[in-house]
Amino acid sequence: MRLTESEWQIMNALWKNHPATAREVADELPDDVDWAYTTIKTMLTRLAAKNAVKEHKRGNMSVYEPLVTREQARRKALRSFLDQAFDGAVGPFLHFLAADKKLTPKQRQQLKQALREEESKSRGKK
Amino acid sequence: MRLTESEWQIMNALWKNHPATAREVADELPDDVDWAYTTIKTMLTRLAAKNAVKEHKRGNMSVYEPLVTREQARRKALRSFLDQAFDGAVGPFLHFLAADKKLTPKQRQQLKQALREEESKSRGKK
DNA sequence: GAAAACCTACTACAACTGTAGAAGTATGTC
DNA sequence: GACATACTTCTACAGTTGTAGTAGGTTTTC
Numbered sequence A, B: 001m002r003l004t005e006s007e008w009q010i011m012n013a014l015w016k017n018h019p020a021t022a023r024e025v026a027d028e029l030p031d032d033v034d035w036a037y038t039t040i041k042t043m044l045t046r047l048a049a050k051n052a053v054k055e056h057k058r059g060n061m062s063v064y065e066p067l068v069t070r071e072q073a074r075r076k077a078l079r080s081f082l083d084q085a086f087d088g089a090v091g092p093f094l095h096f097l098a099a100d101k102k103l104t105p106k107q108r109q110q111l112k113q114a115l116r117e118e119e120s121k122s123r124g125k126k
Numbered sequence C: 001g002a003a004a005a006c007c008t009a010c011t012a013c014a015a016c017t018g019t020a021g022a023a024g025t026a027t028g029t030c
Numbered sequence D: 001g002a003c004a005t006a007c008t009t010c011t012a013c014a015g016t017t018g019t020a021g022t023a024g025g026t027t028t029t030c
Helices: A005-016 A022-028 A037-049 A070-086 A090-098 A105-125 B005-016 B022-028 B037-049 B070-086 B090-098 B105-125
Strands: A053-058 A061-066 B053-058 B061-066
Touching: A005 A022, A005 A037, A005 A061, A005 A070, A005 B070, A022 A037, A022 A061, A037 A053, A037 A061, A070 A090, A070 B005, A070 B070, A070 B090, A090 B105, A105 B090, A105 B105, B005 B022, B005 B037, B005 B061, B005 B070, B022 B037, B022 B061, B037 B053, B037 B061, B070 B090
Parallel strands: none
Antiparallel strands: A053 A061, B053 B061
16 A cells, blocks of 8 residues: 555645544645545545545535554555665665765764664664 | 656666666566566656667567666665654654564664664774 | 544546557569 | 567556545535
């Protein structure tokens, strides 16, 4: 279940605040996304068809709820990205990432910190 | 200039070995990609239209050459991914990545190592 | 209770994607 | 030189995506 670019916009809005009506989703969309109300409805309907969201009727109105978590969607997207751009190989990707000139020292620091946290977490479990 | 999934296949093949004829590209494609020769030609033509590859005539035949590097394409793709799934924020992504349960200890090690290398490299430049 | 404002479902439609066939032309082979 | 091969360009066509209009029902508002 792959999200298209527009679908990500909708889902991002929905993850921020849900359950939500189409109108509420519209309000959460970034300012530069200026879609007709019916466009948003169309998107939500398509997302429901894909089982990415659940549509409930509340009175005469529809309220939407994500069926996939942001985590899950991110994981999927990362996987696709890795498959496409790195033949699915994590190692080369990590190198690519670490070598990224645009990473600030702070971000590098952050990444290392995150890794340390994870390490101690998994040590704890062992 | 965004590559579609099929276009990545073609480009991956072309990066592996170029300049290459359509036939050679076909040979480099993964085994599970079994496209008609004309499909590959179509893709290459479309990629040329997008300026992702350059088509040269060699005699009556076409030879293709990437115009974007794999690096560049990867960077673009990473950027799109980050924008979509993380609002473009690198920090949260790094956390997400470091927290990935599927990272093996070895990969974590690798990532840290890569970071260290980068650090000393940039220290050297300073 | 008629008008305004909103909602829903359905339809539309062009651009892009994935995938390839057809027809024509050049090349290698006996 | 006729036949098989291989290449090229053009055309095709269904499915997906981005984006929205229209028509008809419902709720709110003087």
